[in-house]
Amino acid sequence: MKWLHSLPGVSVVLSGMSTMKQLEENIEISSDIDTLSPEDMEIVKKAAQIYRSRTKVDCTGCKYCIPCPQNVAIPEVFQLYNNAHVYGSFDESSRSYSNLIQKEEDSSRCVECGLCEEKCPQNLTIIQYLKDARDDLYSR
Structure with a gap:
């Protein structure tokens, strides 16, 4: 306050x-x-x-990018990616990312249709950030 x-x-x-x-x-x-x-x-x-x-992705979590036609949990992926780097919680974020894989909501599902980027008010390069997050969180 x-x-x-x-x-x-x-x-x-x-x-x-x-x-x-x-x-x-x-x-x-x-x-x-x-x-x-x-x-x-x-x-x-x-x-x-x-x-x-x-912070890796300046996503505000507004969720305008969803629903994704491939069911990618875009804001959740970005939150895990940011948490890993901001707080150093790589193990925890990777475990949570594994849960998204099991629920078939991880960033590997992205087919690069671009619908999310069209709707993003921050004009984020969501497709590239999803690739970066996948590479970082899945490889651990």
Whole structure:
């Protein structure tokens, strides 16, 4: 919450809630909030740079690319690929990718029809990223 309140131009921070208790907690948290110090903001900036440098696919998970005619779980493949590189969780991501293979939803199913790329609002080269993810996650 502090970080959000520290961003220029932010005057309201909306937080999801479904009970009166959550509403009361959010009011309490927001009523006594300071902004982050310049030093803290620099730490956040450095962390974001590290995260971005390790991210392989800038997929937001919007799912506009699905359904895929070949049943490729495109956002899930990209999430596993990114997690492997951002968090160093190669073994876990590879195991999860194996589950996609068993469910016949892995990137090897891609026939390069291009329908996903036509629908992607980020204009990602999905076909190439699927190949990269397959090569990286399947080979481990």
